[in-house]
Amino acid sequence: MSLGSSMRPCGDFRTSYASDTTIFATPVTRYLVIALIIGLLFVPLIGNPYLLNLMIQIGYYGIAALGLNLVVGFTGQISLGHSAFFGFGAFASAWLNNSLGVPVFFAIPLAGCLTMLVGLLVGIPAGRIKGLYLAIATLASQFIFEDFFARADWFTGGSSGAMAEYLTVFGFSFDTDQTYFYIVLFYVVLMFTFTSNLIRSRDGRALVAVRDHYLSAEIMGINLTWYRIMSFGLSALYAGIGGALFGHYLGFVSTEGFTIILSIQFLAMIIIGGLGSIYGTLLGTIFMVLLPELMEWGVHLTSGVFPDIVQSLAYIKEMAIGLAIILFLIFEPEGLAHSWKRIKAYWKLYPFSY
Amino acid sequence: MREKWVKSIIVLSLLSIFSVTSVWAETVSVGHLADFTGPTGGVGAHYGPGVMDALNYVNQNGGINGKQIKFETVDYSYKADRAVATYKKWKSGLKPIVIQGWGTADTEALVKFIARDKVTYMSASYSGHLTDPTGKSSRTKNKAPYNFFYGPSYSDGCRGLVQWAMDDWKAKGNTGQPKFAHMGDNHPYPNAPKEACGAYAKELGFEILPAIVYSMKPADAKAQCLSLKDSAADYAYLGNTSGSNISLVKSCNTVGVTTQFLANIWGWDENGINAAQDAGDGVAWVVGGTPWNAGASANPVMKAISDVSAKSPDQYRGLHYVRGVCSTMFMVDAMKMADKKGELNGTGIKNALESMKEYVPEGLEGICLPSTWTHEDHRGTTLVSVYKSTYNGGDFKMEKQATVEVPRRPEWLGW
Numbered sequence: 001m002s003l004g005s006s007m008r009p010c011g012d013f014r015t016s017y018a019s020d021t022t023i024f025a026t027p028v029t030r031y032l033v034i035a036l037i038i039g040l041l042f043v044p045l046i047g048n049p050y051l052l053n054l055m056i057q058i059g060y061y062g063i064a065a066l067g068l069n070l071v072v073g074f075t076g077q078i079s080l081g082h083s084a085f086f087g088f089g090a091f092a093s094a095w096l097n098n099s100l101g102v103p104v105f106f107a108i109p110l111a112g113c114l115t116m117l118v119g120l121l122v123g124i125p126a127g128r129i130k131g132l133y134l135a136i137a138t139l140a141s142q143f144i145f146e147d148f149f150a151r152a153d154w155f156t157g158g159s160s161g162a163m164a165e166y167l168t169v170f171g172f173s174f175d176t177d178q179t180y181f182y183i184v185l186f187y188v189v190l191m192f193t194f195t196s197n198l199i200r201s202r203d204g205r206a207l208v209a210v211r212d213h214y215l216s217a218e219i220m221g222i223n224l225t226w227y228r229i230m231s232f233g234l235s236a237l238y239a240g241i242g243g244a245l246f247g248h249y250l251g252f253v254s255t256e257g258f259t260i261i262l263s264i265q266f267l268a269m270i271i272i273g274g275l276g277s278i279y280g281t282l283l284g285t286i287f288m289v290l291l292p293e294l295m296e297w298g299v300h301l302t303s304g305v306f307p308d309i310v311q312s313l314a315y316i317k318e319m320a321i322g323l324a325i326i327l328f329l330i331f332e333p334e335g336l337a338h339s340w341k342r343i344k345a346y347w348k349l350y351p352f353s354y
Numbered sequence: 355m356r357e358k359w360v361k362s363i364i365v366l367s368l369l370s371i372f373s374v375t376s377v378w379a380e381t382v383s384v385g386h387l388a389d390f391t392g393p394t395g396g397v398g399a400h401y402g403p404g405v406m407d408a409l410n411y412v413n414q415n416g417g418i419n420g421k422q423i424k425f426e427t428v429d430y431s432y433k434a435d436r437a438v439a440t441y442k443k444w445k446s447g448l449k450p451i452v453i454q455g456w457g458t459a460d461t462e463a464l465v466k467f468i469a470r471d472k473v474t475y476m477s478a479s480y481s482g483h484l485t486d487p488t489g490k491s492s493r494t495k496n497k498a499p500y501n502f503f504y505g506p507s508y509s510d511g512c513r514g515l516v517q518w519a520m521d522d523w524k525a526k527g528n529t530g531q532p533k534f535a536h537m538g539d540n541h542p543y544p545n546a547p548k549e550a551c552g553a554y555a556k557e558l559g560f561e562i563l564p565a566i567v568y569s570m571k572p573a574d575a576k577a578q579c580l581s582l583k584d585s586a587a588d589y590a591y592l593g594n595t596s597g598s599n600i601s602l603v604k605s606c607n608t609v610g611v612t613t614q615f616l617a618n619i620w621g622w623d624e625n626g627i628n629a630a631q632d633a634g635d636g637v638a639w640v641v642g643g644t645p646w647n648a649g650a651s652a653n654p655v656m657k658a659i660s661d662v663s664a665k666s667p668d669q670y671r672g673l674h675y676v677r678g679v680c681s682t683m684f685m686v687d688a689m690k691m692a693d694k695k696g697e698l699n700g701t702g703i704k705n706a707l708e709s710m711k712e713y714v715p716e717g718l719e720g721i722c723l724p725s726t727w728t729h730e731d732h733r734g735t736t737l738v739s740v741y742k743s744t745y746n747g748g749d750f751k752m753e754k755q756a757t758v759e760v761p762r763r764p765e766w767l768g769w
Binding site: 050256 | 431433434439443446463466467540541
C-alpha cells in the first residue's frame with residue numbers, strides 16, 4: 001500500500017510492527033466503520049423490504065466472495081469451483097437440520113466446517129499443480145459436485161431439492177427479512193474481522209508470500225503444500241457459511257442454483273472489487289448484486305418507449321455482467337478498491353494531485 | 355447534444371410517472387412466473403404470452419368486476435431458487451393473491467410458502483404431487499392446498515398413454531408382453547410420473563425396462579437412442595419438453611429406432627413436428643385443449659385474446675398458447691366468483707376453484723377441457739386426449755386417436 005493512499009496525516013510514520021499491521025490506518029476510519037455498522041443496525045427499522053433483500057444478498061454473497069478472494073487474491077491460486085462449496089454449505093446446513101435435528105443456529109457454522117473439510121480435499125491437487133492445470137482441476141470439482149447434488153438423495157433431496165427451515169432461537173423465529181438481516185450482518189462482521197486479522201497473522205503473511213513468489217516463500221521456510229491446501233479449506237469455510245445463510249434465507253435449496261455461472265460471478269465480484277482487498281470484496285459484491293437490479297430498473301424505465309425490451313431483460317442482465325467484467329479488466333484491473341484509493345488520494349492531495 | 359440528453363431524460367421520467375399514476379384505480383395483483391430463456395423456454399415462449407394476452411384482454415374488458423389486474427411477468431429461466439427469490443420479492447412488493455406459475459421444481463418448492471401465505475397458485479406443472487390438498491394420501495410429501503393446474507396430471511397423462519398403447523398393441527394384432535421404457539432428464543418434471551405410470555403400465559401387462567436419462571437441454575442423444583434400440587422397447591414415454599424431444603426423435607431416427615414414442619403434454623407440439631419433420635412422424639402425445647386450426651381460432655374469445663398481441667390477423671397459435679389462455683381464464687373466472695362473494699383473496703379464489711364442477715371458462719366452451727376441483731381432490735380432469743402427428747412436407751396433421759378415461763382411483767391421489 002502506498003503511503004499517499006490512506007488518510008494518514010503528514011509526518012506520521014509507522015514506527016512499530018503494531019502500527020504497521022493495524023487494521024484501520026487512522027482512528028477516524030476505525031470510528032467511521034464502527035459508526036457504519038451501528039448505522040446498519042437501524043436499517044431494518046426504516047428500510048423497505050426490497051432494500052433489505054438486496055443487503056442480505058450482499059451479505060451472504062460477500063462472505064463467500066471473501067473466501068474466494070483468500071484463494072485467488074491473497075494466495076494467488078485459481079478456483080473455478082467456488083459455487084460448488086457455496087452449494088455444499090447450503091445443502092449441508094439443511095441436511096444437518098432436517099436429518100440430524102441440529103438446530104439451525106448451530107447448523108450454519110457446522111455446515112461451514114463440513115464444507116471446509118471438503119475444501120481441504122478439493123485443495124489437495126492445489127498442492128501439486130498450478131495455473132491453468134489447477135483451474136481445470138477446480139473446474140472438475142465443480143462438475144463433480146453438481147452431479148453429486150443431483151443424485152445424492154439422502155443429502156440434497158436429489159433433483160427435487162431440500163427445504164431449509166428458518167433460524168429459530170428460544171422460540172423466536174428469524175423468518176422475516178427484518179430479523180434475518182441481523183444474522184447476516186453478524187456473520188459479515190465476524191468473517192470480515194476474522195479475515196482482517198488472519199491477513200495480519202503469520203499464516204496470512206505466508207499466504208501472501210506464496211502468491212508473490214512461491215520459490216522465495218519456500219526458501220524462507222513456508223510449507224507451500226500446506227498453505228495452498230489451507231487456503232482452499234479456508235475459502236470453502238467462507239463459502240459454506242455464505243451458502244448456509246443463503247439456504248436458510250430462501251427456505252429452499254435447489255440443485256440448479258450452483259452452476260459454473262455462479263462461480264464465474266464470484267470471480268467477477270472479486271475482480272471488480274479488487275483482488276487481495278478485503279473491503280474491495282464487499283464493494284465488488286455490492287456492484288454485482290446491484291448491477292442486475294439497475295438493469296431491471298433501466299429496462300422498466302425505457303419500456304414505455306420500447307415495449308419489447310422487457311422480454312429481453314434476462315439476456316440484458318446476463319450480458320451486463322459479462323460487459324462489466326470486460327470493462328473492469330480493461331479500465332480498472334485493480335478493481336473498485338483501487339478506484340476508492342485514488343478518489344481518497346485525490347481529495348487528500350487536492351489541489352496538488354501529483 | 356447535451357440538451358438532447360437532458361430532454362430525453364425528462365421525457366423518460368415523465369413517461370415513468372405516467373405509467374405509475376395510470377394504475378391508481380382499484381387493482382388486484384397477480385404474479386406470473388415464465389420461462390423464456392431457460393431449458394423449457396421453447397414451450398414457455400408459447401405458454402407465457404397466452405397468460406399475458408389473457409390478462410391484458412381481461413383488463414381491456416372490465417377487469418375483475420371492474421378491478422384492473424396488476425400483473426408482473428418474471429422470466430426466472432427455470433431455476434427453482436430464482437422462483438423462490440422472486441416469490442419473496444413479490445411478497446414485499448406486488449403482494450399477489452394468485453400466481454400463474456410454471457415448472458415442477460419451482461412449484462413443488464413453493465408449495466409450503468404459498469400454503470403458509472394463502473396464495474393460490476395455478477401452475478403449468480401438472481405434477482401428480484400437487485393434486486392432494488389435504489395430505490390424506492400416504493404418498494404425499496407436502497400437502498398442496500393452494501395448488502391447482504389445468505388438465506390431466508403428468509401421471510394421469512402417462513397412464514392414459516400406456517392405456518392407449520395397450521389398446522394399440524392389441525389392435526395391431528400383437529401378442530406377448532409389450533416393453534415400456536420411461537425416458538427423461540433427472541429432474542422433478544420428467545421424474546414426476548415415473549413410478550406412478552410404471553406401476554400402472556405393469557398392471558396393464560407391460561414389461562418395464564430401466565429408465566433412460568436424456569438432457570432437458572436439446573443435445574445429441576444417439577447414445578440414449580442406441581440403448582433404447584438395444585432394449586427393444588415397444589413403447590417409450592418422453593418426459594422432457596418438445597425442444598429436447600426434437601433432438602431425441604431425430605437422433606433415434608438416425609440410429610433406426612422403431613419404438614412408438616409417447617410424449618407428455620409439453621413433450622410434443624407444432625414446433626416439434628416442423629423441426630423433426632419425418633423423424634417425428636407417429637409420435638403420440640397428450641393434448642390439453644383444442645388445437646388452433648381445429649376450432650380454437652374460430653372461438654371469438656380466444657381470437658380476441660390472441661389479437662391482443664397478434665402480429666398479423668391470422669396469426670397461428672400453438673397448443674401451449676391455448677392452454678396458457680385456458681389456465682388463466684379459469685383463474686380469472688374464479689377471481690370474479692370470489693369477488694362477488696366479497697372475498698377476493700387467496701382463500702376466496704381457492705374456494706371458488708373448488709366449487710367448479712365440469713366447469714369451462716365463460717366463452718371458451720369447446721376449447722378448454724371441463725374441469726372439476728373439490729376440497730379433497732385437485733385432479734381437475736382425468737380425461738386424456740391422445741393425438742398423433744404426421745409431417746407431410748410442412749402441411750402437418752395432428753390427428754386425435756382417442757380420449758382415454760383414466761380411472762379416478764382414490765389411492766392415486768397425490769401420485
